[in-house]
Amino acid sequence: MKPEIIEKKKLGQYAVAPYNFVSFPKKAVVKYKKIEELPAHxxxxxxxxxxxxTLKAETPIIVSTGVKDKQVHFFINTNGKYAIPGNTIxxxxxxxxxxxxxxxxxxEKDKEGNYENSEIENSRFLYRDIAGNNSLxxxxxxxxxxDVTRRIAKNVKAGYIVNRANKYYIEPAKELKVGVPYFRIDEIILRRIASNKNIDGINFMYKKDLLNCEVELKEIKxxxxxxxxNKSKERELNSKLKSILKDLSNERIYKPYQTGISFEFDSKTGRIIDINRKGILSQNGYLLSGGFILGKLSHYIVPEADDKSGNIKILREDIEAYKDDLxxxxxxxxxxxxxxxxxFFALPKKNERKPVFYINTDRLHFGFTPYLRxxxxxxxxxxxxxxxxxTKDVSYTDGIFGFSKKLKRDDGEDKNFNYKSRVSFEDAEVVGEPVLDEDSVMTIILAEPKPTSYNLYLKQDKDADKKLLKIYExxxxxxxxKQYWLKDYIEKPELEDAKAEEMKFTIHPLKEGTIFKGRIYFTNLDEEELGLLGWxxxxxxxxxxxxxxxKPYGFGRVKVEKVKLYIEDLNKKYDYFSFDYFNEDDLDKYINIYKRNFSDKYLNGQDIENIDTIKEFMLIxxxxxxxKDANNYRYMELNEFRNKKALPEILKYEEAFLENNIKRSKKSGNVAKKDSYSKIDRNYKNSNTAIADAFRKAEENKNKKKRK
Known part of the structure; x- marks a missing residue:
């Protein structure tokens, strides 16, 4: 199947994604209220x-056990057959x-309030959003x-994070001027006062020629x-500023740094007036700067630790959350x-200390730059x-698939229980000769929005303004x-980010039409459980x-076909010592028993298929x-993602984009009317020439970049 390049159209008021979410039910259902009720093996x-x-691949399919030399080939099992591993099924x-x-x-929640067996990681996320105009x-x-005017964060303090036997503490820095816990110094000033003093460890974000542009940059600012x-003028000036700085950029060689220095400052203004090697000037501390951002010129000085201040202990859970964020x-x-x-962003090793920034108001936050996460x-x-x-006790799924270290109350204390699975899965092997799909061999990247993307991963009012979006508060x-939309095409991703080379790999799928055959064995299930497994x-x-x-690009859509159920006849097996002791049965009969019983027992007779969770699942x-609809089922680009639009729910998804298209067509109708009138405008020819020139120049610039 030949991959298609998606025509990316301008998005309307909603976010888009190649996935969506089947909502949790209002209440979890328990099958076995006691461990003792579980069937003995x-x-x-x-x-x-x-x-x-059998499984028939409707689109090319790639199932693999790993990456070798950035190449991903289809799984081959111990029989030497191309197969979908039993564990995958x-x-x-x-x-x-x-x-x-x-x-x-x-x-279950343990005594400490943790959910150790949760299949959803109970993360505490960190975030930074200084430039956005949204709820976060x-x-x-x-x-x-x-304080936007003074370009400072008033609640941020400075100090040193120390590692004592893998316990972390913050030692506050000296506050040399009241209200100034650390000093900011512009790279132009830093270049002027420190360039010729042989100070080890300073990394500059821009070339030395920056000094020649000082007057021009000040005027633009x-x-x-x-x-x-005047937003239009402001954008124009910012663009001009960044254009100058881009030509002077050291981005390719610059690295975040921290280095020990000594310094002098003006006690009235709080400005740094001199910097030298450690121990030469009256004040000691650290000079540092974080990651490169075009337009950023700030470096920071943290004074030495204040021996008179008490240490601040960092909770272990906060250290773990920081590691997870790394x-x-x-x-x-x-x-x-x-x-x-x-x-630069690593926690200190044992007995090491590093300059740090922190906030200690309602809770402790820490990081290695003033605008910390x-x-x-x-x-x-x-x-x-x-x-x-x-919900305690045992669900249908745990009863069928088994569990380990399940926490249950027994004789007044919490105990861990294990239960072996009653089902096993064979590899689903290819039927006949497998055919590699050369057309869909492509390079993809393992990257997508994560749960920190609150506009996508949290329930939102689909029409909510970005300032009112729900966040993790x-x-x-x-x-x-999370479930992926099914596609009848293969999308060819556009990969331009050279920085993500380590995340790219090339897949070698099998062709659409490939058929796999497999078996699921089950032991001692009741009729409901067999029906659930079959469904x-x-x-x-x-x-x-x-x-x-x-899957986001359309790979791996399969049709389940030729399903046959065979049930053991124990009389034949043991009384007659027959080797042919399986009777074919109707799986749909058990599926219907499950649906009917579940509806009666847990839904007060309401048909399970009328519950939103099931409707969402069956729709996706x-x-x-x-x-033709690919634009609404793709990954967003970075500039689109920044708009923080809500992702409509599965059942409202198509309707949301129909509304979107109606609004857009009304707008385009108005535009068409304006254009028809503009044709009789005396300036029509000139105005269109200006637009054409703008496009031509943009294309020329694009081609220049490609040649570079």
């Missing part, structure tokens, strides 16, 4: 047997069972106490300040090894309703189970499963997106 009163099925069936049976995926940036500026109310922001790997070039007060699982997450709700595999008529890598598993 040596008791064969229930149903045992297997389900045989198991994972899909288990997730589907959880959704279809309202199973609690959070687990408003909160960020409030916590930092940002003055003009920007004058034109705060991993999330691609500065550290899961083994807690800092990536090369990101050492700060903690949300809530964690992810605060966004899950109590009726769903605080107050009364928020997470969206639910999780087959879903409803017209539904598909999606399997493997690159049956709706196949056509190429």
């Amino acid at each position: 040596n008791d064969f009163k229930g149903l045992s047997g297997y389900v045989e099925y 198991r994972g899909i069936a288990r997730t589907n069972c959880q959704i279809l049976s309202f199973s609690n995926i959070i687990g 940036s408003a909160r960020y500026k409030s916590i930092l106490g940002v 003055r003009e920007i300040a004058k034109n705060k109310d 991993i999330r922001t691609k500065k550290m790997n899961n083994k807690e090894e800092i990536f090369k070039g990101k050492e 700060i903690y949300y007060t809530k964690t992810v699982l605060d966004g899950v309703s109590q009726l769903y997450k605080d 107050d009364d928020f709700k997470i969206r639910g189970f 999780a595999l087959k879903l409803n008529d017209g539904c598909y499963q999606n399997i493997g890598l690159a 598993k049956s709706k196949v997106i056509k190429i």
Whole structure:
């Protein structure tokens, strides 16, 4: 299948994504109220047997066990066959069972209030949003106490973070001038007073020629300040400023740094007047600057620690949250090894100390630049309703698939219980000769918006202004189970970011039309459990499963076909010693038993298929997106993502974009009328020539960049 390049059109009032979320049910359902009620594995009163099925790939498919030399090839099992591993099928069936049976995926709360068995990580996210004009940036500026005029954050203090036996403390720095806990110094000033003093460790963001542009830059900044109310002029001036700085940029070689220095400052103004090597001038401290941002010129000085101030202990959970954030922001790997070039952001090693910035108001926040990333007060699982997450006992899914270290109250104390799975999954092997799809061999990137993207991952009013969007504070709700939209095309991603080379790899899929055959074995299930397992595999008529890598781009849409159920006849097996002891049965019969019983027992007779959770799930598993609608089912680009628009829910998704198109067509109708009138305008020819020239110049600039 030949990949398609998506024509990206301007978005309307909503966000778009190749995925959406199936909402959690209002309340989780329990199948077994006591551990003792679970069927014993040596008791064969229930149903045992297997389900045989085939999977037909409707789009190219790639299932792999890993990356080698940035190449991803299809999995080959121990039989030497191309196959979808049994564990992959198991994972899909288990997730589907959880959704279809309202199973609690959070687990139980322990004595410390933690959810150790939760399938959703109970993260406490950190964030920074200084430039936005939304609900998050408003909160960020409030916590930092940002004074835009003075370009300072009033609540931010400076000090040193120290590691004592893997416990972390902050030693506050001396406040040499009241209200000035640290000093800011412009790179132009720093170049002028420090360039010829052989101070080790200073990294400059711009070339030395920056000094020659001092007068011009000052004039532009003055003009920007004058034109705060003229946004068009302000944008023009900022663009001019950045253009000058871009030509002087040291971005390719610059690295964030911290280095010991001595300095002098003007006690009246608080300005730095001299810098030298450590111990030469009257005050000692650290000079530092964080990551490169075009337009940024600030370096900072943290005075030495104040021996008279008490230390501030950093809670272990805050250290763990900071480490998680380093991993999330691609500065550290899961083994807690800092990536090369990101050492500036690492926590100090044992007995080491580093300059740090912190806020210690309602809670402690810390980071290595003044505009630090700060903690949300809530964690992810605060966004899950109590009726769903605080459900003890055993769900349908745990009863079928088993569990380990499940926390249960027994004789007045919490104990861990284990239960072995009653199902097993064979590899689904390719039928016939596998055919590699050369057309869809492509390079993709493992990157997408993460749960920190609150406009996508939290429930929002679809028409909410970005200033009113829910964040991980107050009364928020997470969206639910992430699922990918199905597509009848393969999208070719546009990869231009050279910085993400380490995240790119090339996939080698099998062709659409490939058929796989597999089996699911089950032991001692009751009729409801067998029905749930069968429904999780087959879903409803017209539904598909999606399997493997690159699902956002349309890979891995499969049709479940030729499903056959075989149940053991124990009389034949043991009384007649027959080797042919399986009877074929009707799986749909058990699926209907499950649906009917579930509706009667847990929904007061309401049909389970009329519950929003199930309607959402079946819609996203049956709706196949056509190429003409691709614009609404793609990843957003960075400039689109910055707009912080809400992602409509599954059941309202199509309707939202229909409304969007109607509004857009009305607007374009008005534009068309204006254009028809403009043709008789005397300046029509000149105005269109100006537009044509603008496009021509833009194209020339683009081509120049390509040649470079």
